[in-house]
Amino acid sequence: MGSISEFFQHFLNGLTLGGIYALIALGYTMVYGILKFINFAHGEILMIGAYSGLFLFDYFRGDLPYGPLLMIVFFVAMLISMVISAVLGMSIEKIAYKPLRKATRLAPLLSAIGVSFILSNLAAFFWGTKSRKFDYPFDNTAYKIGDVAITPHQILILVVSFLMMVALKLYIDRTRMGKAMRATSLDQDVAALMGINVNQVISLTFAIGSALAATAGILIALDFKVYPTMGAMAGLKAFVAAVVGGIGNITGAMIGGILLGLLETFGVAVLGIPQGLKDTIAFGVLILILLVKPEGLLGKAEREKV
Amino acid sequence: MLSFLLLILIYTGLYAILALGQNIITGVTGMLSLCQAGFFAIGAYVTAILTVSYGVSFWLTIPLAGLFAAAAGALVGLPTLRLKGDYLAIATLGFGEIIRNVILNWDSLTRGPMGINGIPMPTIFGMTINPYKKWGFLLLVWVFVTIFYLLLKRLTRSRMGRALEAIKEDEIAAYAMGINTTRYKVWAFMVGAFVAGCAGSLQAAFTLSVTPNTYTFMVSVMVLCMVVLGGMGNHIAVIFGALIIQLAAEFPRLLGISSTVPPQFKQIVFGLILVLMMIYRPQGILGRKRVNYDQLTGTLEQESLLLRVRRIIRIGVKR
């Protein structure tokens, strides 16, 4: 294997990993942009999304063989679990965060940690701690382009995450509701004065973020199975990605996610960082970026008004 | 049954020490740190490594464990100085995970996932404090709880304590009042970590072995729950919180119904505690107690326990 194709292989692997991080990071960043707080339970929403996707897919598929029909079933399952996660996300906001909007900064954060604990343990209680396999809806034999191998799963990830990101970007930049979201993130009080229904915007933000997380959860599950704590590490790393890109900034989250995916892949493959310390890379990056450029790559430096 | 009760009380003590440390960082200074498990781990491993591989006396390793943890605390504190609440929480969470990852992977020093066994039982005046018999250890742990309680309580009503509290209330105003906020935040981290490190040292001597799996994120969340439940910034409340959380966590076993209650039960309870407390009683069960300086300056002699102890010693000498 030539070093060029080796490079492309790592690049491809990093890109797919990064696509997933980016999807999750978007949820963090959107919520942070509007409420200025980190939704610690985001990873658990991802996990619930993955479970519901798994159950729905297994329920609907019957004995269908690989083929277009099975793919349709897969996407329908994904769509429904996106809705389920969206509803879950909105409910969590209503129950656990909304009463705390005027409280100290610590309060919603602690509440979110509580929610994340409740969700992951409820999942363990109902569905057991054993990991469950999420079958591919297609034959996952890799295609070869020269020396570079690309699996249908990777293609799926790239296509889905790319489409979702473009759709989100268009939605936020081009639609009325998108504009309302941007306005709310700039100044909630003024946005409310302008007739924007802030509560509705916040709910929608949670819904979109949670739906994206469900998608990411299902995409991850195909490779790494479904289990109650699957959201924790993925969530944490995606958060790092959001910070790297500049928290609150949507494009930043996408870039940050992809960058982190690449860094992890190349860190292990090229720099020879042991696999056991792979998870440490993300936190190393986090601490580094917070030291050097705390506002992230695309974020604006936030100044507290004196 | 008694033995189990003693066990719970010993763990309550260990967690109370952790919570007292967390209280300085989160309750008093207002920084949400999720790293207490990491400092706890460092303390435990320092004692384990020093006693097993180097034959250092357990008693000597307690302050060393604290110092190592405090150094780690400074290491966490320094890069996080500029971070606001939420970032800090994640950064410290990451740091805790890094600590555990390093312990897991640094085989030559920590024996990786296997952990370190055969930590010698501590001895005092020729007597062995046998963890299996529990009473001695119970006393030892609670002596430390008392010491840390008194020290930290005194600390918070000192100049430094007021500075830390000012930082929690309004960092910018504190900065303008001549408080070197950066330095004090690192100090708070170091104090909290030192205390946790000492708790780790005691824990190592109690369980006689250490493994990385003891020091998960779950521990940090439990400690945080204790502080939130008791009352942020209130030391006695935090110890109280530790007791409640321990009882809540162990009550299925206490009542002998552990076979019918699923293991997830306690984590769900912790989660509920965090959410419900934040919504309905964010100041905790006991809330914060304000220092009464009028009384403190007027009736000093009665107030200071150390002075009282000193007087008693003096009387003893005269006789």
Place this chain on the structure above:
Amino acid sequence: MSLLYTTQLTRAFGGVIAVSDVDFAVEKHSITGLIGPNGAGKTTLFNNITGMDVPTSGKVFFKDEEITGMPAHSISRLGIARTFQNIRLFKEMSVLENVMIGRHFKTGKSMTSGRLLNAVRSYISMKGEEKAIYDTSREWLEFFNLDKFRNESARNLPYGSQRELEIARAMATEPELLFLDEPAAGMNPQETDRLMATIRRIREQGVTVLLIEHDMKLVMNICEQITVLNYGKKIASGNPLEIRENPLVIEAYLGKEE
């Protein structure tokens, strides 16, 4: 020589120049006013002098020593104290504790010799250092007539008293120069009158006062020197009479308001 002066002080936020080439001076023992329409850069200038913000270019001198870019805690140790436009008290702490924090570094210095020993001693008893902090803080509360509130939470004070407490806290640092950022904002006429008297009493303590204020009655009444900013630039400076008659000022500011 002026107690405090800036030379060509500039602060830009991206493309917006909030303070532009300002040469500004405060004379010792004076009460100086800094006025200008909203967004003229007054608070930014304050922040750049007190170390809450770092100027893009230009210099700040206090007692002929350059303090440009020094951290706020060092500047307050040199003898500049301030209040904030939107009151920044330690709300959950008692009124007394607020002022005690103002004494923070005052006792820190006496600890330089035998620091550790002193720390230990003050740890054991409330005598010595802590008692001194307590006593002085009570004196400052008396000065501002706030002592009766000392065990109240700062947040429970009436608005005007909160403003006074903020000044008391600043005065507890025993500054040579006191910055007040819109001290009369939100006050009723009686409270404003009381504030004017208080500011005069502060000056009698030998403290130089610099204030940002929109209440023209207060400014014209008690300030000996006034500097006017508009769009980040200094457009005038002089005594109240000169300012009142300055056509630039009338055009930029007074003309619109009155």
